[in-house]
Amino acid sequence: MKHAPLVDQLIHAFTCLPGVGPRSAQRMAYALLDRGREQGRRLGDALHAAMDGVQHCQRCRNYAEAELCPICESPKRDSSLICIVATPADVLAFEQSGEYLGQYFVLMGELSPLDGIGPRELGLDVLEQRLQGGEIRELILATGTTVEGEATAHYVLDIAQDAGVQVTRIAQGVPMGGDLEFVDGATLAQALKARRPFGS
Amino acid sequence: MKHAPLVDQLIHAFTCLPGVGPRSAQRMAYALLDRGREQGRRLGDALHAAMDGVQHCQRCRNYAEAELCPICESPKRDSSLICIVATPADVLAFEQSGEYLGQYFVLMGELSPLDGIGPRELGLDVLEQRLQGGEIRELILATGTTVEGEATAHYVLDIAQDAGVQVTRIAQGVPMGGDLEFVDGATLAQALKARRPFGS
Numbered sequence: 001m002k003h004a005p006l007v008d009q010l011i012h013a014f015t016c017l018p019g020v021g022p023r024s025a026q027r028m029a030y031a032l033l034d035r036g037r038e039q040g041r042r043l044g045d046a047l048h049a050a051m052d053g054v055q056h057c058q059r060c061r062n063y064a065e066a067e068l069c070p071i072c073e074s075p076k077r078d079s080s081l082i083c084i085v086a087t088p089a090d091v092l093a094f095e096q097s098g099e100y101l102g103q104y105f106v107l108m109g110e111l112s113p114l115d116g117i118g119p120r121e122l123g124l125d126v127l128e129q130r131l132q133g134g135e136i137r138e139l140i141l142a143t144g145t146t147v148e149g150e151a152t153a154h155y156v157l158d159i160a161q162d163a164g165v166q167v168t169r170i171a172q173g174v175p176m177g178g179d180l181e182f183v184d185g186a187t188l189a190q191a192l193k194a195r196r197p198f199g200s
Numbered sequence: 201m202k203h204a205p206l207v208d209q210l211i212h213a214f215t216c217l218p219g220v221g222p223r224s225a226q227r228m229a230y231a232l233l234d235r236g237r238e239q240g241r242r243l244g245d246a247l248h249a250a251m252d253g254v255q256h257c258q259r260c261r262n263y264a265e266a267e268l269c270p271i272c273e274s275p276k277r278d279s280s281l282i283c284i285v286a287t288p289a290d291v292l293a294f295e296q297s298g299e300y301l302g303q304y305f306v307l308m309g310e311l312s313p314l315d316g317i318g319p320r321e322l323g324l325d326v327l328e329q330r331l332q333g334g335e336i337r338e339l340i341l342a343t344g345t346t347v348e349g350e351a352t353a354h355y356v357l358d359i360a361q362d363a364g365v366q367v368t369r370i371a372q373g374v375p376m377g378g379d380l381e382f383v384d385g386a387t388l389a390q391a392l393k394a395r396r397p398f399g400s
Contacts, residue, residue, distance in 0.1 A: 002295075003288060004263045006250045013246035016239040018231045019224060026289060029250070031218045033263065034308060037251045039216040044247035046213035047232070050206045051240040054233055063204045063233065088203060089226060095202075108234060 007033065061123050062088050062106040071095075071103055078102045080137035084127075084156055086110050086144060094142070102140070110148035111155060119155060127156070131163035141169040207233065261323050262288050262306040271295075271303055278302045280337035284327075284356055286310050286344060294342070302340070310348035311355060319355060327356070331363035341369040 002008055007029055014025035032040035056062065057069035064070075071077055071091075081102030085091055086109065094100045107122040119125060130136060139160045143149040153169065160167045173191035174183050183191075202208055207229060214225035232240035256262065257269035264270075271277055271291075281302030285291055286309060294300045307322040319325060330336060339360045343349040353369065360367045373391035374383050383391075 002292065004254055004265045004269070006246075006253045006265060007263050007288070010246045010250040013239075013243040016232075016236060016243060017228045019227070024219060027219070028217045030287070030289075032216075032247070033250065033254055036216060039213075040247050040251040043213040043216060044244040044251070046206075046210045047240050047244035047247070050210040050229070050233065051237045051244070053206045054204055063207050065204045065206060069204070087230070088207070089230075092202065 056108075057106075060104045060106055061108055062091055062104060076101070080135060081140070082136055082138070083140040083142055084153075085142050086149065086152075090142065102138075107143070107152065110143060110146070111152045112148050122152070124155065124159065128159045128163070131160055131165050134163075136163075136165050138166045138168060141167060145172065256308075257306075260304045260306055261308055262291055262304060276301070280335060281340070282336055282338070283340040283342050284353075285342050286349065286352075290342065302338075307343070307352065310343060310346070311352045312348050322352070324355065324359065328359045328363070331360055331365050334363075336363075336365050338366045338368060341367060345372065 003011070010029045010032075011022070011025045014020055014028050015022060020028070032043075053065055054063050055065070057064040057072055058067050059072040060069060062069045062071070072079075078101055083094065083100065083102055083104050084107065085094070085104055086107050088106060088108075091104050091106060094104070105123075105127055107124075109117050109122055111117060111119070111122065131139070139156065141153045141156060143152045143156075157167050171194065172187070173194060174180065174187060180188070203211070210229045210232075211222070211225045214220055214228050215222060220228070232243075253265055254263050255265070255267075257264040257272055258267050259272040260269060262269045262271070266273075272279075278301055283294065283300065283302055283304050284307065285294070285304055286307050288306060288308075291304050291306060294304070305323075305327055307324075309317050309322055311317060311319070311322065331339070339356065341353045341356060343352045343356075357367050371394065372387070373394060374380065374387060380388070
């Protein structure tokens with residue numbers, strides 16, 4: 001004897017989410033059934049709407065509901081300046097800083113040959129064509145500092161140099177407003193190596 | 201500038217789940233959008249089906265897809281023996297033991313006056329009527345050993361005694377097959393207090 005079949009189906013469906021095992025899935029199903037049916041229906045609607053309505057921007061690969069995302073469509077953004085990031089969350093972080101007025105290219109991952117993620121999966125063939133096209137002036141690398149992030153950064157550097165496009169990388173160093181004692185050794189070593197003249 | 205609206209709506213909808221904050225919600229949305237659209241649609245379907253199709257058994261309050269759940273409907277189950285549990289998961293645990301052939305009464309919670317959960321919210325008025333009806337021979341208490349569980353157990357004890365129905369409680373003691381050194385002190389003290397003659 002188990003739960004009512006619809007309850008079991010719901011619990012099973014929840015386990016497709018990252019970080020959700022059978023126990024949390026059961027807790028989620030109970031919570032919605034016991035005191036959140038309306039929220040449950042809303043989540044169901046949101047899932048269908050997003051699964052069917054969200055595509056990737058043809059230009060920058062970020063999530064979009066039309067062929068182009070709002071950033072790629074905006075005439076206010078400098079389309080000759082492209083920042084390379086791994087995920088849509090990174091775009092959000094840059095946008096929240098309010099400092100960046102160029103456009104993005106969202107890899108939706110990082111190079112990881114063992115997982116079958118090569119340049120094509122990240123759209124790097126498309127980026128290469130755009131670089132060859134000559135309308136890009138500067139490429140800013142903002143991929144992560146993991147092994148995969150570094151490998152991806154070097155691959156992009158190669159194709160940009162082939163196309164004669166300038167490549168920069170966002171500065172690595174100590175975070176603003178933080179106490180030095182909480183900064184890890186690798187970051188501190190990098191901050192020391194990349195020190196710059198002060199007072200100039 | 202934020203995510204595409206449908207993505208933001210999905211992330212927001214995920215945060216209604218217990219234990220899911222904005223970060224995990226974003227991770228869930230990305231996972232489904234990037235490599236699980238079909239799973240996402242299935243989860244949406246399962247949500248709608250469960251929110252609309254799951255009700256409570258009129259007899260035992262467990263989840264059911266009809267007026268009565270399969271256990272209350274089964275002629276093989278002894279309807280004069282009722283086990284009181286807090287949640288549908290507890291019913292599952294008893295059923296998996298395969299030892300119990302009576303029926304259940306599922307409180308769907310425990311008494312917690314500060315949270316507005318009184319006897320009515322747990323269906324204890326309905327249980328009281330059934331106890332007065334005279335068809336119940338024995339009530340087995342299997343609520344938790346927390347303060348709320350104990351309060352609930354004593355409330356049920358009161359209404360059962362008023363109706364002249366025998367009340368028992370599942371044994372508390374050391375778990376089967378476990379090493380004594382891993383058993384907590386309170387459990388061990390209870391096991392000692394409730395010791396029984398051996399070899400009889």
